[in-house]
Amino acid sequence: MSESSASYSAAAMLGGTARDPVMDLVRVLCVAVVVVGHMLMIGAAVIPGRGLVVEKTLLETNWIGPVTWIALIMPLFFVVGGFAGIGAWQRLEASGGTAADFIRSRILRLARPSIALFAALALGVLSMHLAGVDPAVIRLIALGVSSPLWFLAAYAFAQAYLPGLAVLHVRARWRTLTTLAAGAVAFDVLRVATGIEPLGLLNMTFVWLFAQQLGFWIADGWFGARSRATVAAIGLGAYLLLAGLVGVGYSGNMLDNLNPPNFALVALAVGQTCLLVLAYPALERVAAMRPIRVAVAIVGSRLMTIYLWHVPVLVLVIGLLLITPLPTPTAGSTEWWLTRPVILVVMAGVLAGISPLLSRLERPPSAHGYRASDWSTGLAAGCMVIPSFVVIVFGLDFTVAVSSALVLTAAALLLGPLPARRRADDPSTVAP
Numbered sequence: 001m002s003e004s005s006a007s008y009s010a011a012a013m014l015g016g017t018a019r020d021p022v023m024d025l026v027r028v029l030c031v032a033v034v035v036v037g038h039m040l041m042i043g044a045a046v047i048p049g050r051g052l053v054v055e056k057t058l059l060e061t062n063w064i065g066p067v068t069w070i071a072l073i074m075p076l077f078f079v080v081g082g083f084a085g086i087g088a089w090q091r092l093e094a095s096g097g098t099a100a101d102f103i104r105s106r107i108l109r110l111a112r113p114s115i116a117l118f119a120a121l122a123l124g125v126l127s128m129h130l131a132g133v134d135p136a137v138i139r140l141i142a143l144g145v146s147s148p149l150w151f152l153a154a155y156a157f158a159q160a161y162l163p164g165l166a167v168l169h170v171r172a173r174w175r176t177l178t179t180l181a182a183g184a185v186a187f188d189v190l191r192v193a194t195g196i197e198p199l200g201l202l203n204m205t206f207v208w209l210f211a212q213q214l215g216f217w218i219a220d221g222w223f224g225a226r227s228r229a230t231v232a233a234i235g236l237g238a239y240l241l242l243a244g245l246v247g248v249g250y251s252g253n254m255l256d257n258l259n260p261p262n263f264a265l266v267a268l269a270v271g272q273t274c275l276l277v278l279a280y281p282a283l284e285r286v287a288a289m290r291p292i293r294v295a296v297a298i299v300g301s302r303l304m305t306i307y308l309w310h311v312p313v314l315v316l317v318i319g320l321l322l323i324t325p326l327p328t329p330t331a332g333s334t335e336w337w338l339t340r341p342v343i344l345v346v347m348a349g350v351l352a353g354i355s356p357l358l359s360r361l362e363r364p365p366s367a368h369g370y371r372a373s374d375w376s377t378g379l380a381a382g383c384m385v386i387p388s389f390v391v392i393v394f395g396l397d398f399t400v401a402v403s404s405a406l407v408l409t410a411a412a413l414l415l416g417p418l419p420a421r422r423r424a425d426d427p428s429t430v431a432p
Helices: 003-016 021-041 064-071 074-094 099-130 135-160 162-194 197-219 228-247 263-287 290-300 303-322 334-362 374-394 398-414
Strands: 042-047 051-056
Touching (some): 021 042, 042 303, 051 135, 064 263, 074 162, 074 197, 074 263, 099 135, 099 303, 099 334, 135 197, 135 303, 228 263, 263 290, 290 303, 303 334, 374 398
Antiparallel strands (some): 042 051
């Protein structure tokens, strides 16, 4: 084993006992790529005779397809989430916590920030209707704002199943991974054979659980125990498989394979995992720099807030610019591209202003001395998934936004502290 591989393996084995600064850095970088990507994707202008025209500028470029083989980082985000999640679960389990306790904390960290978001979206949609904005324009804006919300359902589902999949990883790691990959293939075939596109939404389970499972393989040191040449060969094989999938009909633009997710993202997840392993020594040096550590600590504590609010903030910034006398460059023009850094700086400023307040919602209330019940945890996890699916299928309007806020509030209330059951070895524990 090479020196860099040995260093990586030693760091990776910390997954069950400590946070890994490289993985924290990668999570922040993933969200940063998502924010920049959405900023470059949305172009809007008011055209005489046509009104508001919204264009997905980035998707209309000739070069974006190959770039997405690296830059579409959602599979990598789930891989890193699996690494961090199994470490958190092992630490909780070692301290006497249960799977319900783990799921409770994860769901609350998603539900509480989401309640505030959907409440704000409901208020925004209602305000536009009261102001007399064209309903067609409202639908366009709502479509853009709600586009990243699929993540809530996928990540909540993945985290809810993490304790169980961690057990399967120990008992049958290869069988678990191949079963998830086979499930992704099966749903792709079923969707194409039947022509029922909504069936593809069910693949959110297999695709994202597969990516999360790869994080377990990093955490237990499997990748670290392989030579760099072996990891590079696995990564090359994954990308060759991806090229073969494009040859048989999958889109070469990974953004097209994202919603609904398909087997192409399984191959991409393996390739990106290998790239992460190969880049680990260099990222370790970067993560050790003090300015980087400070930035990762600040941004990392507000990561969900930034993800949930960056598109609404972007839409707000663009909307305000459209009603000013400032010239609006045509989407995709040279002038348009030159203004993107300015838009990014304004977005960052707004997010920096609102995130200290909103990020408090990411920290669930203490449950010290309490134990979450299985039934309330399962029901709350279901409530967490419902709003995203409703938005995907029906779009976002006032009714959907209000209903989603109420359902998520129910999830949070279901996970309120409940008295722990008495244990034989703990006479101080209060029975219900």
